[in-house]
Amino acid sequence: MLEINEDQFKRFQTLIYKHCGIRLDDRKQLLLRTRLQRRLRQISMDDVEKYLGIVTRPDGTDELQSLIDVVTTNETSFFRTQSHFDWFTKVFLPEVHSRRRSFLGNRELRIWSAACSNGAEAYSLSFCLHDHRALINGLKVKIIASDLCVAALDQAKTAKYPQRFVDTLAPSIRRQFFDEIVAAPGASSSAPREYQVRSEFRNQVEWVHHNLMHPLQRPLMDCVFLRNVLIYFDDVSKQTVLTNVVNQILPGGYLVVGPSEGIYGLDNPLTKINTFLYQKNPK
Numbered sequence: 115m116l117e118i119n120e121d122q123f124k125r126f127q128t129l130i131y132k133h134c135g136i137r138l139d140d141r142k143q144l145l146l147r148t149r150l151q152r153r154l155r156q157i158s159m160d161d162v163e164k165y166l167g168i169v170t171r172p173d174g175t176d177e178l179q180s181l182i183d184v185v186t187t188n189e190t191s192f193f194r195t196q197s198h199f200d201w202f203t204k205v206f207l208p209e210v211h212s213r214r215r216s217f218l219g220n221r222e223l224r225i226w227s228a229a230c231s232n233g234a235e236a237y238s239l240s241f242c243l244h245d246h247r248a249l250i251n252g253l254k255v256k257i258i259a260s261d262l263c264v265a266a267l268d269q270a271k272t273a274k275y276p277q278r279f280v281d282t283l284a285p286s287i288r289r290q291f292f293d294e295i296v297a298a299p300g301a302s303s304s305a306p307r308e309y310q311v312r313s314e315f316r317n318q319v320e321w322v323h324h325n326l327m328h329p330l331q332r333p334l335m336d337c338v339f340l341r342n343v344l345i346y347f348d349d350v351s352k353q354t355v356l357t358n359v360v361n362q363i364l365p366g367g368y369l370v371v372g373p374s375e376g377i378y379g380l381d382n383p384l385t386k387i388n389t390f391l392y393q394k395n396p397k
């Protein structure tokens with residue numbers, strides 16, 4: 115296993131924290147060593163000190179991005195936390211439908227999957243919109259999906275997922291939204307299967323490489339999913355991220371956070387609706 119001394123660990127901690135607000139506490143030493151070892155193998159390097167020199171150089175930003183890619187945790191799934199999607203389809207979309215004139219005027223409906231990982235969250239939203247298209251009939255809808263991790267975004271763009279990602283979905287959903295990728299001739303019949311989101315759903319999402327520590331340069335959103343990412347930040351970074359995200363929500367728009375990701379104690383112009391849902395106060 116790769117050795118990292120205390121001083122090197124502290125320098126990685128500071129670098130990662132400054133770049134993206136993720137606080138690798140001392141218990142994460144093993145995680146960093148395992149993931150860093152993988153990256154060093156990929157680039158045929160075994161000198162941690164030399165690697166630190168590269169990622170801290172002004173021209174080392176490409177390798178810094180690769181380091182960020184290996185330290186981020188991209189765990190996600192389609193329709194993760196079903197109750198959030200139930201709210202989206204049973205409360206949010208009907209509200210959009212009934213108030214579309216005052217709510218939207220002539221503009222598009224905008225939804226942001228912030229920290230989208232490999233895209234499963236954004237595609238789940240796009241599937242919901244399809245299933246409830248009668249409620250948004252005639253409306254232009256835009257889903258913006260962003261993440262800091264380039265590797266996760268690359269997967270999101272190809273929309274290809276291994277079998278385990280679709281295993282949890284009902285067969286009817288799998289058939290409706292995915293194509294099975296035909297295995298190459300000669301491939302073993304026991305090789306894991308792969309599925310791809312159908313192209314009509316891929317086209318609805320705009321993918322953006324974005325660090326939540328900075329403001330997103332896009333029009334304001336009606337609804338933001340910011341789930342299972344605040345847990346990686348300390349209170350200072352959490353406040354920065356929350357301010358950036360809330361500034362990006364229209365008055366009256368909604369913020370959905372992950373289970374047990376309360377934003378209690380943080381300064382924000384939001385009203386709590388329930389454990390996962392907040393609404394931005396009207397001006």
Ligand SMILES: C[S@@+](CC[C@H](N)C(=O)[O-])C[C@H]1O[C@@H](n2cnc3c(N)ncnc32)[C@H](O)[C@@H]1O
Pocket residue numbers: 134135136186187188189190191194228229230231232235260261262263266324325326327340341342343346372
């Ligand atoms: C556990 S995943 C959550 C994915 C999805 N939102 C969900 O709930 O299934 C957390 C994601 O946050 C991203 N992330 C971490 N820090 C970030 C930052 N500063 N800016 C943008 N994305 C970040 C990671 O790259 C990772 O893909």
